[in-house]
Amino acid sequence: MPKVRSFEIPTVMKHGLGAIQTLADEAKALGMKRPLVVTDGGIVKAGLVERVTAPLKAGGLDFAVFDRVVPNPPIAIVDEGADVYRRERCDGVIGFGGGSSMDTAKSIGVVAANGGSILNYEWADPQPIKQRIPPTICIPTTAGTGSEVTLWAVITDPKRKIKFNVGGTAAIGAWVALIDPELTLGLPPAVTAATGMDALAHAIECYTCAYAQPLPDSTALLAMEYVAKHLRVAFAQGANVEARYGMSMAAMLGALAYGTESAGAAHAMSQSAGGVHDVPHGALTARVLGPVMEFNYLGEPAKFARIAQALGEDIRGLSVWDAAEKAVEAVYRLTEEVEIPTLQEMGFQEEEIPHLAEIAFADPQTIGNPRDLSKASYVKIWQRTFEIGAH
């Protein structure tokens, strides 16, 4: 029988086309008088920042902007943002962008509320985060990480060449998630594909991991159905509002599947390897997801058969083993259809396998994977991922 489990999420989720128009009211309701808008150069370049600053100005709210976030944000950027927060005498944070900007926003909040450097708050037992982050609104412009509702932030440590997790406590959760799919209409196809596959990976890993429990299972399964229905269309037709809305919801649902826990081997691999080569998190996670599932399905055959069903596969009349394999095939097929780059195209080399296996094994997300893992297992999975890229 399962042990005692809890599920906690401190975030109000407000979503729909035009949700961004309610930003000033939401900020004021949280008591913000001078929020810090945290975003990245890509968002500025895409001309999206006005989507946040215009409603704030219209609502008569004063604000400051920190737009120095980069993809896979490093410790130094978070600490710099926290300095700006203090210097500008801000009283709240608005994270605007993909996972990188939202994670930085939440992490700036951690440092603002708890002091020191974000490096002091790497996840550990006992939990180093003591104080809740200041009022924070997260507004996603990608549909993937779901950072707007997760209790995590992922930060790069350039010295150790790894990415580490901060969170696992409600104290880091955004106070409000404003999810407006209109903001994702201009996402380039490659970013749509990578981030959408990340949402799928969250759902599949959380659904099959040892921490699974009924409530997040339900959001995970629906996230898989939404990705199966909407990702190809969003990739092929960027301005398709229905597909974009479906993917925004898929990201939110997939991320809710985390609860207070983390993911599995695919994330252990992509997160640790993401500190070795600075590549898009979603693309790297997508690349290892199929090989990880191929390795894992032996441990949870019934759950993998259910995943096949959620992904739209016809499993009638199949044995549970054949049905479980269909889930693996479906993910491999989707990965190719949305043109996820290979490991080789992302700049990885086979000589790196021993190191990649070692750091994946050291990642805390290895615990809870549906099949027992050793360093040798990771070597095998990395080899398989390279093999696929060689075709």
Ligand SMILES: NC(=O)c1ccc[n+]([C@@H]2O[C@H](COP(=O)([O-])OP(=O)(O)OC[C@H]3O[C@@H](n4cnc5c(N)ncnc54)[C@H](O)[C@@H]3O)[C@@H](O)[C@H]2O)c1
């Ligand atoms: N907190 C969590 O629970 C969690 C979960 C998974 C991943 N992550 C982390 O999130 C980060 C990845 O986030 P991501 O995949 O959303 O990508 P990202 O935030 O790194 O953004 C990728 C690129 O897309 C651009 N972009 C974003 N939205 C755009 C838009 N609407 N139009 C045009 N360009 C746009 C950005 O400027 C950036 O250059 C990684 O660091 C990853 O480790 C966090």
Ligand SMILES: [Fe+2]
């Ligand atoms: Fe992810």
